[in-house]
Amino acid sequence: MIENNPLVRKLGAFVALSEPELSVLASLHKRRRTFVRGRDLVHQGQSDQAAYTLASGWACSYKLLEDGQKQIVDFQIPGDFLGLRSVLMHVSDHSIEPVTDIEVTEILVADLLDAFARTPRLATAVLWAASRDEAMVVEHLVDLGRRDAARRMAHFLLELGARLVIVGMGDRTGYACPLTQYHLADALGLSAVHINRVLRQLREDGMVTFRDGFVAFDDYGRLVDFAQFDPSYMDQKGPFLS
Amino acid sequence: MIENNPLVRKLGAFVALSEPELSVLASLHKRRRTFVRGRDLVHQGQSDQAAYTLASGWACSYKLLEDGQKQIVDFQIPGDFLGLRSVLMHVSDHSIEPVTDIEVTEILVADLLDAFARTPRLATAVLWAASRDEAMVVEHLVDLGRRDAARRMAHFLLELGARLVIVGMGDRTGYACPLTQYHLADALGLSAVHINRVLRQLREDGMVTFRDGFVAFDDYGRLVDFAQFDPSYMDQKGPFLS
Structure with a gap:
């Protein structure tokens, strides 16, 4: 049941999704993959990266400095996008590491853009999710700064x-x-x-x-x-x- | 000439905009407003906020803590959105203050969503701009943390x-x-x-x-x-x- 999908639950906090919108969202969720704890699924500097939604488990996004220091930017929980920020970029600006073993579904950029064309409200919901992710990073900035x-x-x-x-x-x-x-x-x-x-x-x-x-x-x-x-x-x- | 518009120049770094897309973008730019240096145009906690694009001058987005501490999140220069992150939210999570006297054009949420429906590539370009804004906030997080x-x-x-x-x-x-x-x-x-x-x-x-x-x-x-x-x-x- 797609209604039990955590991404649907999360986006549902922003937009009341209709049946046709739910089916477009379902069509995005095709390739299911698993990654084991501690092995990065996205690498900082990588190109042609996919985005994922997290179905189960926890992950973290982080940046490594040249001198080897690590800064975790945020943690991801079921229903969150992984790599959404950099999927439209030439290269990923961060790495993503599973905190536990995780199950994800891959989203191809082309499919995402196609879904936007068919369902503009979905584009708005994704922009909302991206805005909310950024709002949390901003709070982490305040955490560190103040x-x-x-x-x-x-x-x-x-x-x-x-x-x-x-x-x-x-x-x-x-x-x-x-x-x-x-x-x-x-x-x-x-x-x-x-x-x-x-x-x-x-x-x-x-x-x-x-x-x-x-x-x-x-x-x-x-x-x-x-x-x-x-x-x-x-x-x-x-x-x-x- | 819309081609000289700084927002068009910036989005053009991501997507080669066609004439119809440029005209949708132009139709978004209606109400021109000016704000004087130091007087907030968006207030943290405000609802029914608009988004703006910055035509001239500099601004900054910041958060105030209850104890009065201030953390500047980012600065905005011509071509940047002001308040894009919170326009889809119930209330703005930050304030925006002009660093110099500024000229902005107001974008109504309804117009933005309507533009997404008519021009999905524009939705993608706006998601790119939001992703890039977030990438910069992430770097500021690394600045403070590491x-x-x-x-x-x-x-x-x-x-x-x-x-x-x-x-x-x-x-x-x-x-x-x-x-x-x-x-x-x-x-x-x-x-x-x-x-x-x-x-x-x-x-x-x-x-x-x-x-x-x-x-x-x-x-x-x-x-x-x-x-x-x-x-x-x-x-x-x-x-x-x-």
Whole structure:
């Protein structure tokens, strides 16, 4: 059932998709592929890259500097596009690595452009998804530029939680989370030691506990206040286009 | 002449626009407005916002935190969209402030969606422009997360230069730049004092001089090497779509 597809659920947060639109979206989803944890599926500098939608598992997009430093830009969860940003570019500006084993469906650029021609509302929905992805990167920029380590972590865990809710993988009590302290360190610009210290502080303050692959919101409201978390940038208030 | 329009020049870097496509683009450009330096034209949290294209002058997009801290996300130059990211959202996730007096043309969401329906290639070009904007925000994330102050500044000045080239406002010798040390500080996460120190260092090293409203590349090649500047993320290699 395509209605259970996480991408459909996500785009459905923006546009009420009709039957013909759903069938165009279904026709995009052809080649199913799997990638194992830790092996990049898109390489920074690669040309002729495809885009994917993530059906199951988690991934991360990152950039490597010439001197070997790594910066994780964002994590992707089911329903997210992988590589959408660079599919229209000559070369990919980033790499994508599976955080867990993942299942994806490949989307060819030609098929995407063809779908836009047949279903302009789908083009708008994809532009919305791209805008939302960018809004999250912007928040990560604010994380690095202006938030102290504890608020940065709190904001990040709340954002992930809110994203997981719309694909049915989390709620206000928490969510399963496969990220390690090294992923968190590379995303938040902190050392692994610092990550552990910050997580302990948030746990001891009774706000959130990240342990054994699960993020538990111990006091959701207080964590939101602490992080100054305003989820409006994720635009999850329901369809904009009827 | 629409061919001299900076947005047309910029989109032309991605897609070879036909006469009918140019006329759809022209029909989008109706209401011309001016805004004076320092007075926001889009407010964070605002709903029913319009998008604009910048015809002349410079602007910046920024986010304010509850505690009053400011993070500049990016600067906009002629040919750039203003507010494109949030035009499909319920509320704007950022504010936009003119750095100089500016002239813009307003684009209504309904007109944009209508243009997508009539000209799917234009939807693709707009998605490209949005992808490129996001790629630049991602680089700013890497700036803040992984580059030291001098390389951060060098990378930033090179990026602005490359962007200005495609709208005919700069070359390898340099460009006119209206930004103050306070703009640079809010964008790069440095204090104004630190900004001055870094600019002096880059000047004394013979790489770049930013003085009296002009950025002069004293040794472009060496500055590129120093900043590890690889402009491929800006995708300026010529039309992807013929």
